[in-house]
Amino acid sequence: MDSQKVDMYILTNGKYFESHHIPQIRDRLIQMDDNQWVLLQSAPLKDPQTALIISIFLGGMGIDRFYIGDTGLGVGKLLTCGGIYIWYAIDWFLIQGATRQKNFEKIQPFLY
Amino acid sequence: MWQSGKRIYLLLGGLALAGHSWLLYYLMYGGPSESSFLACPTRTLTGIPCPACGTTRSAAALAQGQFESALWTNPIGYLALAFLIGVPVWIAYDLLNNTQSLKQVYQSAEAKLKRPQFAWPIALLLLANWIWNIFKLL
Numbered sequence: 001m002d003s004q005k006v007d008m009y010i011l012t013n014g015k016y017f018e019s020h021h022i023p024q025i026r027d028r029l030i031q032m033d034d035n036q037w038v039l040l041q042s043a044p045l046k047d048p049q050t051a052l053i054i055s056i057f058l059g060g061m062g063i064d065r066f067y068i069g070d071t072g073l074g075v076g077k078l079l080t081c082g083g084i085y086i087w088y089a090i091d092w093f094l095i096q097g098a099t100r101q102k103n104f105e106k107i108q109p110f111l112y
Numbered sequence: 113m114w115q116s117g118k119r120i121y122l123l124l125g126g127l128a129l130a131g132h133s134w135l136l137y138y139l140m141y142g143g144p145s146e147s148s149f150l151a152c153p154t155r156t157l158t159g160i161p162c163p164a165c166g167t168t169r170s171a172a173a174l175a176q177g178q179f180e181s182a183l184w185t186n187p188i189g190y191l192a193l194a195f196l197i198g199v200p201v202w203i204a205y206d207l208l209n210n211t212q213s214l215k216q217v218y219q220s221a222e223a224k225l226k227r228p229q230f231a232w233p234i235a236l237l238l239l240a241n242w243i244w245n246i247f248k249l250l
Contacts, residue, residue, distance in 0.1 A: 072222040
């Protein structure tokens with residue numbers, strides 16, 4: 001794909017991914033076929049900051065984990081009252097990284 | 113990655129271990145009369161019980177053989193106790209046989225939970241349980 005287009009994608013969507021994944025994503029996108037472009041753009045990426053806000057206010061019921069697509073963990077968190085404060089608090093620090101990781105997993109089908 | 117095998121086993125094992133420690137602590141030190149310590153962030157922050165409030169009391173009642181009182185406190189206690197007993201056994205089984213059946217079941221259950229035909233009934237059940245919880249003032 002056109003490297004200008006790829007750089008544009010990275011510029012607008014860079015905040016959704018871990019910084020150490022960016023070079024890899026860029027390399028793979030340049031090799032990607034042009035007809036995948038629309039599909040790639042329609043991939044539902046989640047905003048890490050939104051996830052953090054949800055985690056702070058609704059993390060006690062696991063809504064943050066449901067939001068990023070970790071349904072199993074969400075149910076676990078919901079059924080343990082947010083893991084008796086401990087899981088609830090730990091997730092304030094983990095959720096942004098987990099969101100970026102999930103976003104990276106979501107675009108995997110287009111990269112390989 | 114959360115999806116890779118080891119993480120799931122560590123997570124479920126850790127959750128079961130934490131659950132056992134918590135239940136043991138509750139059975140030894142926090143009787144039914146204790147009310148000063150609130151374990152639920154939702155309950156502490158808003159004063160409204162969350163869908164899972166009362167699970168500890170329910171599981172503790174079950175562990176003491178009070179099946180009916182457990183059901184009236186919170187039916188999720190049955191699930192919690194089944195998890196606490198089942199998961200360690202399952203992990204041990206997988207370790208001994210060098211299989212990954214628990215991981216496969218977890219992943220297929222998670223995929224099913226995302227489908228509307230499973231998600232909606234479960235969400236409605238939990239909602240009903242939540243409303244019941246609020247009325248019971250757990």
